Amino acid sequence: MDTYDVLVIGGGPGGYVAAIRAAQLGFSVACVDAFTRDGKPSLGGTCLNIGCIPSKALLDSSEKFEMISHDVQEHGITVEGAKIDVAKMLGRKNSVVDKLTGGVAYLFKKNKIKSYHGYGKLLRQDEGGWIVDAAGTEVKAKNVIVATGSNPRALPLAPFGGNIVENSGALEFGEVPKRLGVIGAGVIGVELGSVWRRLGAQVTVLEALPGFLLPADAAVSREALKQFQKQGLDFHFSVNITEVRDNGGSVSVTYTEKEQSVTAEFDKLIVSIGRVPNTEGLGAAQVGLELDERGFVKIDEHYHTNLPSVYAIGDVVGGAMLAHKAEDEGVAVAEIIAGQAGHVNYDVIPWVIYTSPEIAWAGLTEQAAKDKGIAVKTGQFPFSANGRALGHGDPRGFVKVVADASTDKVLGVHMVGPNVSELIAEAVTLMEFGGSAEDLGRTVHAHPTLSEALKEAAMGVGKMAIHL
Template structure:
C-alpha cells in the first residue's frame, strides 16, 4: 500500500494549492481528483475549468465586442460590419483554460506530487493514519485534507437539460440566444447575463431577494443596478418561481412577482441560485465525519474536522465561496500541519464582480459598521474626477472608504468603476496591516492612474480631497 504524509482529496484552488504548499514544506504528497473536461482529467476544479477563468475570458471577449460596436467611434476609430464568431470566441476561452490547467499539472510534477485521477473516499483509520480509497486503490495517509468544493444548487423538480443550464453550461451555449432568462441575480447570474447581453441576447433576471446585491454597500448596489438596467438587463425582484418547463425548443418559466403570476418564454435559461457543498462519495457517513445542517463539513479555526488527522478547506466548509479564500486556506492548512502559524484573515477577503463597471469591496459596509457599534466616517471620490478614467472614457462609479471616527482605522473599502478588481488589493493590504485612512491618504500614488481615486477617497474621510 502506497503511503503519503499528506493526501489531498480535490484538485481545485483549495486542494491543488494545499498540495503544492505541503510539498514545498517537505511532505510526501498525493492529490486525488475526479474532475474531467472533455472526457479527460483536468486539474483546477470548478474555478479553472468551468468557473472563474472561462467566465472571465468570455467577459473580456464580449466587452471588446461591445466596445467596438458602441465606444470605438468616440476614440476616433470607425469600425463597420463587426460580427461575432462565437465558436472562435469559445475556442479562445478553452485555450486559456487548457493553459492554466496544464500549468497546475506541471506544478505537480515540479513539486513531485503524485496526481491520482478518480474519486477519493475515506475508508478507515489505522493507528495514526487514514486509509483512503484513491480511484479504486487503497493508500495510506498520515494527514488527509478534504477540498472537494461545491456544486451548483438545483431548483426543486428542475433537471439540467439542453435548454436549462447552470454556470458551466452557460459557458458553452452553441449560439447567442435571442431571449435569455437568468434565475439568480448573484455574481454568477449577473456576470454570465452580461456576457450574453453584450453578444446580443435580451436578458431577464429573476431574483428571489427583495433587492440587488444586498451584501454590498448600499451606494454601490444602487449605482450598479442603475448601470446594468441602463445596459438592458431586465431585473425582477421578490420573485417566486412556480414552474419551469423545457419544451425542447424553448423554456417557459411561471413566476409570481408582487402577487401577480406571469409566464415568460426564453430560448435558454441559466439557473444560478447558489452552490452546495460537494461531499457525495467522500465516505462521510462510514467514518462519522461530521457535517452541519446544510451539509458543510464541520471544521474548527485550524481546519481540523472531528476526525484526528483529517482537515477540510474551501467551499466544502462554507464561508465565502471564493477561489482566493480557498487558496489561502490551502496555504494555511499545509503550514499548520507543518507546525507553523497558518492563518486566514476573513475580515479582509476581497469580493469582486467582473461586470462593466466592475464591483469590488473588502471589509464592512457603512451600514454593517454602524450596526457593530462603530462611530463611522466615510470618504467618497468619483471616477468622473479622475484623469485616467477620463482618458479611458469610463468615468462611471466611485471609491468609498469607511473608517472608524475615533481611531481612523479603515473598516471597509467599496468600489465600483474601471479596473476596481485590481485596485481593491491596495485597500486589502492597508487593512491587513490595521492601517488608517490617513495611512492611505499619505501614500504617494502615481499620476495619472485610476488608483489616485483610492487616495482621494481616503483624503475625503477628513474632507481633504483635492480634486473633488
C-alpha cells in the same frame, strides 16, 4: 501500499494549493481529483475548468465586442460590420483553460506530487494515519485534507438539462440566444448574463430577494444596478417562481411579481441560485465525519474536522465560496500540519464581480459597521473626476472608504468602476496591517492612474479630498 504524509482530496484552488505548499514544506504528497474535461483528467476544479477562468475569458471577449461595436466611436474610430464568431470565442476560452490546467499538472510534477484521477474516499483509520480509496487504489496517509468544493444548487422546479443550464452550460452556448433568462441576481448570474447581453441577447434576471447585491454597500448596489439597467439587463426582484417548463425549443417560466402571475418565454435559462457542498462519495457517514445541518464539513479554527488528522478547506466548509479564500486556506492548513502558524484573516477577504463596470469590496459596509455599534466616517470619490478614467472613456462609478470615526482605522473599502478588481488589493493590504484612511491618503500614487480615486476617497474621510 503507498504511504504519504499528506493526501489531498480535491484538485481545485484549495486542494492543489494545499498540495503544492505541503510539498514545499518537505512532505510526501498525493492528490486525488475526479474532474474530467473533454474526456481527460483536468486539475484545477470548477474554478479553472468551468468557473472563474473561462467566465472571465468570455467576459473579456464580449467586452471587446461591445467596445468595437459601440464604444470606440467617441474616440473617432468607426468600425462597420463587426461580427462575433461564437465558436472561435469559445475556442479561445478553452485554450486559456488548457494553459492553466496544464500549468497545475506541471507544478504537481515539479513538486513531486502524485496525482490520482478519480474519487477519494475515506475508508478507515489505521495506525499512524488513514486508509483512503484513491481512485480505486488503497493508499495510506498520515494527514488528509478534504477540499472537494461545491456544486451548483438546482431549482427543484427546474432540474438541469436541455435548455436549463447552470454556469458550465452557460459557458458553452453554440450561438447567442435571442432571449436569455437568468434565475438569480448573484455574482454568477450577473456575470454570465452580461456576457450574452453584450453579444446580443435580450436578458431578463429574476431574483427572489427584494434588492440587488444586498451584501454589498448600499451605494455600490444602487450604482451598479443603475449601470446594468442602462446596458439593457432587465431585473425583477421579489419574484416567486411557480413553474418552469422546458418545451424543447424554448423554456417557459411562470413567476409571481407584485401579486401578478407572469409567464416569460426564453430560448435558454441559466439557474444560478447558489452552491451546495460536495461530499458525495467521500465516505463521511461510514467514518463518522461530522457535517452541519446544511451538509458542510464541520471544522475548528485550525481546519481540523472531528476526525484525527483529517482537515477540510474551501467551499466544502462554507463561508465565502471564493477561489482565493480556498487558496489561502490551502496554504494555512499545510503550514498548520507542519507545526507552523497558518492563518487566514477572513475580515479582509476581497469580493469581486467582473462585470462592466466591475464591483469590488472588502471589509465592513457602512451599515454593517453601524450595526456593530461603531461610529464611522466615510469618504467617496467618483471616477468622473479621475483623469485616467476620463482618458479611458469609462468614468462610471466611485470608490468609498469607511473608517472608524475615533481611530481613523479603515474598516471597509467599496468600489464600482473600471478595473476595481485590481484596485481592491491595495485596500486589502492596508486593512491587513490595520492602516488608517490618512495612511492611505498620504501615500503617493502615480498620476494619472485609477488608483488616485482610492487615494482621494481616503482623503475624503478627513475632508481633505483635493479634486472634489
